[in-house]
Amino acid sequence: MGSLNGIKILDLTRVLAGPYATMVLGDMGAEIIKVEMPERGDDSRFFGPHINGESAYFMSINRNKKSMTLNLKTQEGKEILQELVKKCDVIVENFRPGTMEKLGLGYDEIRKVNPRIIYAASSGFGHSGPYSKRPAYDAVVQAMGGIMSITGHDMPTRVGASIGDITAGLFTTIGILSALYNRNLTGEGQKVDVAMLDCQVAILENAIARYLVSGEIPGPKGNRHPSIVPFENFETSDGEIMIAIGNDNLWKKFCMIAHREELIEDEKYKSNPLRNENYESLKIIMDKIMEEKTTEEWQHIFDEEGIPNSPINSVDKVIENEQVKSREMIVEVDHRVAGKTKIPGIPIKMSKTPGKIEKAAPTLGEHTKEILEKYLTYDEEYINELRNNGVI
Amino acid sequence: MGSLNGIKILDLTRVLAGPYATMVLGDMGAEIIKVEMPERGDDSRFFGPHINGESAYFMSINRNKKSMTLNLKTQEGKEILQELVKKCDVIVENFRPGTMEKLGLGYDEIRKVNPRIIYAASSGFGHSGPYSKRPAYDAVVQAMGGIMSITGHDMPTRVGASIGDITAGLFTTIGILSALYNRNLTGEGQKVDVAMLDCQVAILENAIARYLVSGEIPGPKGNRHPSIVPFENFETSDGEIMIAIGNDNLWKKFCMIAHREELIEDEKYKSNPLRNENYESLKIIMDKIMEEKTTEEWQHIFDEEGIPNSPINSVDKVIENEQVKSREMIVEVDHRVAGKTKIPGIPIKMSKTPGKIEKAAPTLGEHTKEILEKYLTYDEEYINELRNNGVI
Numbered sequence: 001m002g003s004l005n006g007i008k009i010l011d012l013t014r015v016l017a018g019p020y021a022t023m024v025l026g027d028m029g030a031e032i033i034k035v036e037m038p039e040r041g042d043d044s045r046f047f048g049p050h051i052n053g054e055s056a057y058f059m060s061i062n063r064n065k066k067s068m069t070l071n072l073k074t075q076e077g078k079e080i081l082q083e084l085v086k087k088c089d090v091i092v093e094n095f096r097p098g099t100m101e102k103l104g105l106g107y108d109e110i111r112k113v114n115p116r117i118i119y120a121a122s123s124g125f126g127h128s129g130p131y132s133k134r135p136a137y138d139a140v141v142q143a144m145g146g147i148m149s150i151t152g153h154d155m156p157t158r159v160g161a162s163i164g165d166i167t168a169g170l171f172t173t174i175g176i177l178s179a180l181y182n183r184n185l186t187g188e189g190q191k192v193d194v195a196m197l198d199c200q201v202a203i204l205e206n207a208i209a210r211y212l213v214s215g216e217i218p219g220p221k222g223n224r225h226p227s228i229v230p231f232e233n234f235e236t237s238d239g240e241i242m243i244a245i246g247n248d249n250l251w252k253k254f255c256m257i258a259h260r261e262e263l264i265e266d267e268k269y270k271s272n273p274l275r276n277e278n279y280e281s282l283k284i285i286m287d288k289i290m291e292e293k294t295t296e297e298w299q300h301i302f303d304e305e306g307i308p309n310s311p312i313n314s315v316d317k318v319i320e321n322e323q324v325k326s327r328e329m330i331v332e333v334d335h336r337v338a339g340k341t342k343i344p345g346i347p348i349k350m351s352k353t354p355g356k357i358e359k360a361a362p363t364l365g366e367h368t369k370e371i372l373e374k375y376l377t378y379d380e381e382y383i384n385e386l387r388n389n390g391v392i
Numbered sequence: 393m394g395s396l397n398g399i400k401i402l403d404l405t406r407v408l409a410g411p412y413a414t415m416v417l418g419d420m421g422a423e424i425i426k427v428e429m430p431e432r433g434d435d436s437r438f439f440g441p442h443i444n445g446e447s448a449y450f451m452s453i454n455r456n457k458k459s460m461t462l463n464l465k466t467q468e469g470k471e472i473l474q475e476l477v478k479k480c481d482v483i484v485e486n487f488r489p490g491t492m493e494k495l496g497l498g499y500d501e502i503r504k505v506n507p508r509i510i511y512a513a514s515s516g517f518g519h520s521g522p523y524s525k526r527p528a529y530d531a532v533v534q535a536m537g538g539i540m541s542i543t544g545h546d547m548p549t550r551v552g553a554s555i556g557d558i559t560a561g562l563f564t565t566i567g568i569l570s571a572l573y574n575r576n577l578t579g580e581g582q583k584v585d586v587a588m589l590d591c592q593v594a595i596l597e598n599a600i601a602r603y604l605v606s607g608e609i610p611g612p613k614g615n616r617h618p619s620i621v622p623f624e625n626f627e628t629s630d631g632e633i634m635i636a637i638g639n640d641n642l643w644k645k646f647c648m649i650a651h652r653e654e655l656i657e658d659e660k661y662k663s664n665p666l667r668n669e670n671y672e673s674l675k676i677i678m679d680k681i682m683e684e685k686t687t688e689e690w691q692h693i694f695d696e697e698g699i700p701n702s703p704i705n706s707v708d709k710v711i712e713n714e715q716v717k718s719r720e721m722i723v724e725v726d727h728r729v730a731g732k733t734k735i736p737g738i739p740i741k742m743s744k745t746p747g748k749i750e751k752a753a754p755t756l757g758e759h760t761k762e763i764l765e766k767y768l769t770y771d772e773e774y775i776n777e778l779r780n781n782g783v784i
Contacts, residue, residue, distance in 0.1 A: 003570040003571060003573060003574035004570060004573060004574075006577075015638070016597070020597070024566060028566075028570045043638070043639055046663075046664060046665070047598075047619045047620065047664070048619055048664075048665050048668060049601075049602060049605040049606050049619075050605075051605055056598060056601035056602060056604075056605045057597075057598040057601065057602075057619060059601060060597050060598045060600065060601040061597055061598070107743075124700070125715055125719075126715075126719055126741065127741075128718065128719065128741075129714075129715045129718035129719050130714055130715060130718060131714075131715040132715075134695065134698075134700070135642075135698050135699070135700040136636075136700050137620075137623065137636035137638045137700045138617075138636070139615070139617060139623055139624065139625075139634050139635075139636045139700075140634055140635075140636050140700045140701060140702045141702070142634075143625065143634035143702040143703065143704045143705065144634075144702040144703070144705050144710070144713070145705070145710060146705055146706065146707045146709075146710040147551070147552060147553055148615075148634075148704050149552075149704060149705060149706040149707060150552030150553065150707065151543065151549065151550075151551055151552035151553075152544065152545070152549055152552070153544070153545070153547070153549060155545070156615075156625075156704045157543065157544055157545060157549055157614075157615065158543075158614075158615040158616075158624075158625075159539070159543055159551045159555070160539060160541075160542030160543035160544070160599070160610075160612060160613065160618075161539055161542065161543075161595050161596055161597060161599065162597065162617075163551070163555060163595070166559075166595050166597070167558075167559075167562070170559070170562040170563070170566065171562070171739050171740050172740075173566050174416060174420075174562065174565050174566060174569065174740060175740040175742060177566065177569035177570060177573060178395040178396060178420045178569060178740070178742070178745075179395060179742060179744075179745075180569075180573055181395060181396060181569060181572055181573055181576070182395035182396075182744070182745050184573070184576050185398075186744075188744060190742055190743045190744035190745065191742070191743040191744075192740065192741070192742055192743075193741040193742075193743070194739060194740055194741065195719060195739065195741075197715060197716065197719075197721075198716075198719050198721050198737070198739035198741075199739045200710075201710060201716055201721040201722070201736050201737070201739070202721070202736050202737075202738075202739040203553050203555070203558050204553055204707065204710070204736060205408070205412070205449075205452050205453055205553060205554065205558070205736065206439075206448060206449040206452045206453070207552070207553065207707050208452065208707060208710075208711065208722070208734065208735065208736055209441075209448035209449065209451060209452040209733065209734075209735065210441060210448060210449075211707045211708060211711070212448075212711075212733065212734050213441040213442075213443055213448045213733075214441050217706050217707055217708050218552075218706075218707050219706070220552060221552065222549075222550075223531070223540075223548075223549065223550040224550075225530070225531060225554075226552075227439045227440055227441075227449060228439065228529075231529065231531055232531065232550075233531075233535065233548075242531050242532055242534075242535035242536075242540075243531075243532075244528075244529035244530070244531045244532050246407070246435070246529045247435055250527075271438075272438060272439070272440075273438070273440050276440060303526065306526075306527050307527070308516070308526070308527040308528050308529050308531075308532045309532060310532045310533070310535040310536040311535065311536070312535045312540050312541060312548045313535065313536050313537070313538055313541060314538065314541040314609050314610075314611070315538045315541065315542070315596065315599050315600060315603045315609055315610050316603060316609050317538075318536070318537060318538040318592075318593060318596070318600075319600065319603075319604075321536070322521075322522055322523075323517055323518075323521045323522060323523040323524075323589060324589065324590075324593055326520065326521035326522060327517075327518055327520065327521050327587060327589075327590050329589075329590050329593040329594070330593070330600070341601065341604065341605075342600065342601075342604050343600065343601065344593050344594045344596060344597065344600055345590070345593070345594075346594075347563050347586060347587065347590035347591045347593070347594040348563050348564075348566060348567040348570070348584065348586055349518065349519075349520075349584070349585040349586070349587075349590075350567060350570070350571060350582055350583070350584055350585075351499075351582045351583040351584075351585070352571075352574070352578075352580060352581075352582035352583075353570075353571075353574050353582065
């Protein structure tokens with residue numbers, strides 16, 4: 001039993017930000033009814049690579065969901081959606097702002113049908129402001145929101161995962177859950193409006209403060225931490241290792257391990273602000289220390305002494321990592337067309353109501369009949385008629 | 393009125409992952425009681441830059457919170473914590489696993505005192521598995537979890553924001569809210585265990601599927617999208633612009649704008665899978681097209697035609713961006729020691745119970761007396777005694 005069992009979510013989202021949010025809600029036990037355009041479906045069904053014609057991209061973020069087709073441009077399609085709105089707790093969409101209103105399905109219409117519903121919208125720039133109607137994708141908000149400008153070695157760099165979409169998905173999830181909590185108290189739903197750009201600003205955290213205090217525009221800092229030293233990767237005698245000396249105690253330990261006890265009380269390095277100030281000279285000392293041993297030797301010593309460290313793993317190594325395996329963070333699911341595939345597991349481990357990956361991503365329209373029968377008690381004949389008319 | 397008004401959160405967290413989670417919960421209206429070690433406080437109070445001795449880093453993620461000092465290593469300190477547990481809905485900590493148990497304050501003890509409490513733990517590797525007791529920082533889980541290996545131009549690159557901490561903070565928030573929702577149904581609390589490493593695996597999304605399907609280990613792809621083309625930044629005649637052609641309709645529009653209509657039906661480029669396959673030759677064509685105009689000319693044309701695009705903004709530009717301003721994503725707060733500072737706003741916009749930034753981050757122990765009087769009805773004399781004994 002998941003913590004959100006019983007919650008029904010009408011999911012009009014496509015590609016990543018919205019589907020990521022409903023994936024997390026589905027993992028927690030909510031029933032996700034994914035509404036897709038007949039014949040075409042979610043754009044991401046076309047993103048490669050494919051297995052037996054099924055997109056690996058789509059499959060990795062749509063597990064646990066049910067798919068029904070519904071053409072929202074037809075009058076019957078709109079009516080069916082509104083009937084489903086009456087039966088659901090949450091509706092989520094990530095269209096460009098204005099799209100739902102144009103369909104006659106904006107929040108003002110939806111809440112007339114069901115005032116208890118929570119209407120969540122995840123969009124590039126949000127439902128207000130001068131950029132509101134502009135289209136966006138992950139790369140656009142990563143560029144606009146500043147994270148690219150502080151990532152990289154000597155030039156702005158896109159984060160390799162679609163962090164613009166994913167953080168928007170997570171904040172949307174938080175908005176929905178907060179609204180559900182509040183609905184339990186008040187009986188009323190509300191609209192949750194999350195913009196990918198806003199989320200990029202939110203995850204800049206101290207970069208904004210650093211700029212405003214120092215007047216210095218933060219640039220890409222390579223692999224170093226902006227304000228903690230030493231906190232980056234170093235070359236060893238046979239490879240690389242990331243170390244993170246996050247406080248003065250760890251610094252003392254490190255100096256002892258390296259047999260450089262004199263550095264502990266050194267006026268240039270004895271506190272983190274000093275190590276920041278004297279980064280350049282310390283880097284030379286660190287480079288020399290670190291190349292004395294192999295990565296594995298350092299790992300072993302650091303693990304013994306509690307110094308945070310890691311090799312830089314590629315995806316194949318991540319999947320094989322014993323901790324990742326032990327936490328069930330790679331899960332095998334059996335897709336009815338693609339067969340057995342592996343996808344990321346659930347990162348929220350709950351003691352009483354653990355999440356569950358019950359089924360692989362749905363094929364397009366796999367549950368259309370089931371949903372229409374279960375929630376709207378349509379009979380087979382009517383369902384066939386809807387299908388013939390291109391409504392579903 | 394925030395959606396979580398009335399919820400009381402006992403916050404033992406330090407540095408970033410935990411404080412980020414409780415910041416989001418505080419933004420939504422929960423009361424956050426931040427418990428800090430007397431005299432020292434949260435490690436991040438020592439991270440620069442400082443304004444009048446107050447850390448800008450600390451201030452950017454601890455708004456809306458109350459700070460009380462409490463020495464959990466003293467017997468009275470433990471007892472006071474347990475009294476507070478009785479009054480609170482949630483307790484959050486991000487110590488290394490085992491620390492709370494060693495203090496006699498592990499989940500098994502805490503729930504004896506209050507079975508309705510939600511106990512949330514955010515840690516580097518989680519409360520189970522062979523790495524559980526290891527220390528971690530953002531850079532360590534970014535290295536171990538694979539995101540560094542898929543970020544960058546030609547070598548593994550750390551994401552410039554502490555995405556290891558922040559995503560763990562967001563998943564922890566989701567876990568807490570799910571558990572609160574469930575408690576409304578069942579009356580029972582539970583433990584929520586979130587590992588930074590697990591969250592890194594969760595945000596890899598399709599990179600895992602891509603590797604498992606193709607057998608190819610994903611590497612840093614510069615600024616391109618791993619499976620959508622064209623979706624990266626290009627040089628213009630006077631700078632750079634990011635564009636994101638996320639589907640075939642946008643591709644058609646782009647070809648029309650560029651007066652290269654013949655590309656629309658070109659057998660090498662007419663669909664996204666084909667554009668992926670023929671990336672190299674298309675890149676040459678795109679580079680040529682894009683250098684024909686200035687960044688501003690392209691921006692203007694693309695905005696008119698609805699092609700997703702953006703310049704690559706540095707942090708100063710982000711703060712001045714009209715959309716960011718219009719969405720109130722930069723907020724000024726008045727800190728009683730540091731004075732007026734700007735911090736990121738709230739990215740979850742809720743129509744009925746909007747979040748609110750009511751006050752700047754607390755100074756160390758600013759609310760100790762208030763909390764002890766309000767929740768435990770201690771009198772001034774006793775509070776002074778506790779202070780003299782180093783308990784608070």
